[in-house]
Amino acid sequence: MKGLKKKRRIQIIALAFVALAGSTALIGFGMRDGINFFRSPSQVVEAPPPATEVFRIGGLVEKGSLTRGQGETVTFRVTDTNATVPVSYKGVLPDLFAENAGMVGTGRLVDGTFVATEILAKHDESYMPKEVVDALKEQGVFQHETPPNG
Structure with missing residues (x-):
């Protein structure tokens, strides 16, 4: 009787381990396309990612x-004032998209041009995406605009 309980416990532990490993693998498989790394234009110019990698540039x-x-079809260049990357986008741009304004794009680098899918x-006069602010601060060119009430 004692040997049967011990054997049953080992089977349950082994089954739980297999279930945990399987669920971890499924989560990783499901997220493989959902994780996009952010890069500044300087990082893209210094170490261009492969054409198969989807990433964000800002x-x-x-x-x-x-x-x-x-x-x-719209083309423009995105800069962090140290480096510039040409961008091509086919679609309707957001209403507040403008020159000399912050942006973040998702896509791939193809033959030196960032082909954006998004x-x-x-969204307002004082907002800039955190990744863009961090990249501009790193370059030493970010100037924080104080809001009128602050």
Whole structure:
């Protein structure tokens, strides 16, 4: 009787371990496309990621670089004032998207051009995505604008 209980416990522990390993593998498999690393334009220029890697890039839309092509195709350059990366996007840009404003894009680097599948722009006059602020601070060019009430 004692040997049977010990054997049953070992089977339950082994089954629990297999279930835990299986669920961890499923979570990792499900999240593999949901994790996008953020890079500044300087990081992209210094160490270009492979064309298969989806990542996020952020910075300021370079003044004078916004060009609207045929249909919904838009090209512009994103900069952190140290490096500039050309961006191509096919779709409708957010209403507040503008030159010299903060943006974050998701996509891939193809032949030196960031081909975006999604573009996010700042939502009011004082907001800039945290990743963009951190990258600009790292470059020493971020200037915080104090809000009118603060």
